[in-house]
Amino acid sequence: MRTAIEKAGYASEPVLRDIRFELPPGRLLAVIGPNGCGKTTLIRAISGVLPNVQGECHINGTDLLRADETARARLLAVVPQSTYIPPAFTVEEVVLMGRTPHLNWLGTLSARDTEIAHEAMRLTDVEGFAGRWCSQLSAGERQRVILARALAQDTPVLMMDEPTSHLDLRYQIEFLEITKTLASQQDKTILIALHDLNLAARFGDTVMAMKDGRVAASGSAAEVLTPEHIQDIYGLPVEVFQSPGKQGTIILPV
Numbered sequence: 001m002r003t004a005i006e007k008a009g010y011a012s013e014p015v016l017r018d019i020r021f022e023l024p025p026g027r028l029l030a031v032i033g034p035n036g037c038g039k040t041t042l043i044r045a046i047s048g049v050l051p052n053v054q055g056e057c058h059i060n061g062t063d064l065l066r067a068d069e070t071a072r073a074r075l076l077a078v079v080p081q082s083t084y085i086p087p088a089f090t091v092e093e094v095v096l097m098g099r100t101p102h103l104n105w106l107g108t109l110s111a112r113d114t115e116i117a118h119e120a121m122r123l124t125d126v127e128g129f130a131g132r133w134c135s136q137l138s139a140g141e142r143q144r145v146i147l148a149r150a151l152a153q154d155t156p157v158l159m160m161d162e163p164t165s166h167l168d169l170r171y172q173i174e175f176l177e178i179t180k181t182l183a184s185q186q187d188k189t190i191l192i193a194l195h196d197l198n199l200a201a202r203f204g205d206t207v208m209a210m211k212d213g214r215v216a217a218s219g220s221a222a223e224v225l226t227p228e229h230i231q232d233i234y235g236l237p238v239e240v241f242q243s244p245g246k247q248g249t250i251i252l253p254v
């Protein structure tokens, strides 16, 4: 995935300026930064929901910003920050909606579509309530259903905006471990906006820190998540420890 967004925003004044990054298949990019720095806007710009984006974003030879909806939906799945799920659908029906871009012209589901959707439900641990109405789920369960739908879309690129915000600690770690495994085993390119710097450090192959709509720092967690950068980006003094376990970096406000 090769992205160069020169300008993007909502009105005449752009929010994003000069965001450039390359992300090879199999890698997970954690995008961090304070409230309002532009993380969601970046995801929206790449996913084609903002008008007048100046730039390009190439995936497998297609410029997403100029692709039609179906081509885009076969290349990119997005988990937005908050998603409305129509309450009159079951969990299984919602996850199967992820297969829509792959259906034949008759719009019928094949055995393979069902198999992929069930695998996505298994990975996100929602198979147990496949037949329940979405209106009867907790916020965290709903979030896992939306994640399952995105996984069922089976795209080479997956972008997620704070996908763990409603998940308890176990599901946060499990979900990010699954995501990381998908990246490495299925060569998916994954971009995740995260507020939790410890999760960003643990799971991001690359960490990109944004500030005021621009890239403030980009590189490995050790390069980006330094007390100096964090003070500059968040205006908050922190201490950064290296844990002897596999968690790696631990960041604590001073």
Ligand SMILES: Nc1ncnc2c1ncn2[C@@H]1O[C@H](COP(=O)(O)OP(=O)(O)OP(=O)(O)O)[C@@H](O)[C@H]1O
Binding pocket: 010, 011, 015, 033, 034, 035, 036, 037, 038, 039, 040, 041, 042
């Ligand atoms: N629909 C909109 N119309 C106009 N301005 C918007 C709109 N959505 C967001 N903005 C502005 O764009 C800027 C970037 O917002 P964005 O939602 O991308 O930030 P963010 O980094 O995702 O923040 P957060 O961490 O709070 O989710 C902010 O100044 C915000 O006020």
